[in-house]
Amino acid sequence: MMTFPTRDIHQNSELNVSAADYSLLTDLYQLTMAACYVGEGVEQKRASFELFVRRSPEGFGYLIAMGLAQALEYLEKLSFSPAQIAALQATGIFAQAGEQFWSLLREGRFTGDVWAVPEGTAVFANEPLLRVEAPLWQAQLVETYLLNTLNYQTLVATKAARIRDVAGEQATLLEFGTRRAFSPQGSLWAARAALAGGLDATSNVLAALQLGQQPSGTMAHALVMALSAMEGSEEQAFTAFHRYFPGAPLLIDTYDTVAAAQKLATQVNAGKMTLSGVRLDSGDLVDLSKKVRSLLPEVTIFASGDLDEWEIAKLKAAGAEIDGYGLGTKLVTGSPVNGVYKLVEVDNIPVMKKSSGKVTYPGRKQIFRSFTDGQIKADRLGLITDTPHTGETPLLQLVVKAGQRLQPPETIAAIRQRTANSVASLPEQTRHLNHPISVPVEIASTLGDLTEQTSKGE
Template identity: 80%
Template sequence: MTTFIDVGYGYQNPELNISPEDYSLLTDLYQLTMAACYTGEGIEQKRASFELFVRRLPQDFGYLIAMGLAQALEYLAKFSFNSAQIAALQNTGIFTHAPDRFWSLLTEGSFTGDVWAVPEGTAVFANEPLLRIEAPLWQAQIVETYLLNTLNYQTLIATKAARLRDIAGETATLLEFGTRRAFSPQASLWAARAALAGGLDATSNVLAALQLEQKPSGTMAHALVMALSALEGSEEQAFTAFHQYFPGAPLLIDTYDTVAAAQQLAEKVNSGEITLTGVRLDSGDLVTLSKQVRSLLPKVSIFASGDLDEWEIQRLKTAGAEIDSYGLGTKLVTGSPVNGVYKLVDIDGIPVMKLSSGKFTYPGRKQIFRSYVGDKLHSDRLGLLDENFGREQPILELVMKAGKQLKPHENLTTIRQRTAVSVASLPEETRRLENPVSVKVELSEMLYELTEETKKLTAKDAKIK
């Protein structure tokens, strides 16, 4: 028996669900302790710039598709602390020596900074900032955890979705089925959004679909076939019953004998007794079964599911599988994480950098300058914000000014189209699954010089020989 102990912090919620008013507390403790320290030292209002980027791409990824900006901006717009939250923090006893001014900051504070970001659906590479926060130091520090949470996860899902679309081709139907495997109910909503924005056609998550003004999509489970077969006599009667309420809907045909089920359905389709839009295969040798089913139901769409990913879809296509649509779940919403980091690059106009082995960072507020040859991406240059390189396009945009969002959120169709264009612009060697070669990101001369100068100053300040 589990016993919950009331430790008296005054903010108990055993269900551990969240609402927008809780977002500001959804942070790591050290963000708050650092903010308190900044306040005690009188530097909490110094202008700070933090950039969010990945040092290395996940293994076997040649690119990333930036995603999660919409939720990041919503979070920043609602950033605040109420009296109950402040009382709960005080009751922990952790902040006993924090200055009184810290509590005033939280009581009165909201996010008043600027945000620069690449548009959602844009391809990015290692060491390129997806987002930069320019704000009073205490604000820029506290928001780190939430920003990393939403951008890291949605960028992972969007990238995997883009890769799936690239491998499956434009004509294949791709459905997101990952809700039951996502890391939380909240993650399932973000995964559905990122998957659709990354190139998938629909999601089975009803709440996500309706909130995104999309039509949910799905088929049926083996449970329906087994239940109705047991109670009403046969698999055939189970199919008939389902079509009574959902005429023509796709049917799951691998509960017992896939080929036998396809043969029975073929007789009904050929006689005009039923109309059938599709059948779903969820197990077995999908190459062999899909070919057998195609021979029996030549005009019916064949849908495959069951722990599929981009490598398996590539294998199925290479082997000549007769599959028109795919359901993507577990391997879409889980997998190798996008290990984005959020690092201070400038404080009060002073460029700063990290010299740790394997965790080196570039100083200063930066911009990504992208060049194309025709519609193909030629190269990227990482430079300083105020540089200009003629025809090279700066891709970080100012999206929030003084805490106010500058334009409405983009719809999924716009982001999905941008994703498709971004992927199509990449070199083939960057898009391939096996040993991809990422686009090389060059440093501008000014950024290189600033890096060397800052490195010397940082080493001197740290007394490193």
């Protein structure tokens, strides 16, 4: 582990991130390696790095690729300001780096190519979600940010797709995970990935408005308790909130869920209230939902409270009368997607990692997907120079050429539809929650031969 002397450096206790900060939002070794490349005179050699997952999280038969839009925005805006360069110099870490390194940073922009699978595409272990082909120092520098956004959004999008698959097309699914996401920035990415992965709406107001969506939510126990205490009863609390937000579901489990439903039923049956929905956040959701349904047969019933695809499957199997779900903690956290970003070619020389348990395939690759009756039959991992077999579709597409995007960003609706189509195309055994069987990924003979040849080299 490298250690360096510490110096007093200007602190920003807010720790906020803006596009202007992108260049420094990286691990130190990306910059120290870039300085080394400059010193050795190889910084402009063409290099290719691929981002992929060695193994899917336990219990996942597939992943839904997500986060490309933010990755491309990052590459487009990457630059070093004079103040950032001065801050790096002030650390003393780069004392042995020559002026050429600082000149490179001052003038540097991303000028490479990017190949990627479209967001919302189902992928499997060892398949590249993205490849960067650029001057070595650029391709190296961007690793940290690309892994951060693709790993996290792919996790949330995959969870969202699995939840939609289990809950069914008719269920209303709301993302409630902002307070449990790993950071404020993470909450925005989580909301985006959840919507693109199949959920209907998010309670995150900033995320919704930035994405051109309508934010959605209900109410909290605090309002019921506050107004009940000051205005006399839970019924009066409901009446007050409903007066201002007649379309919002009411949270009815603050005190006695069944009693609350009975009182609401009285008002609904008497024509005093038109109630759109109620939410249950605790207790025996199966039993309570059935009792609430008997009292309010025409009212939409939402459930929340640490739910995920497994819990929803159990509720449905038990006959719960639930029309929609609020998803939070388990959606935006969960088992991490351990994507990696590995060098596969430099200066036209294929390279591979040979470490035990972490061997990688060399060379620039392409994923060739084949279908039978609308379902994925198999994937073939080959080289970029390979020709598709009859019926195969190449998945990786050129999305950035010489630093310039080739297409405008896709809409959430378009990505959500691709996600739905991707999940529908998966074999049933791959969609199972318990012991899923992933789609087979064949290693093309060309890639196998290159791997063997590269492995024999030093």
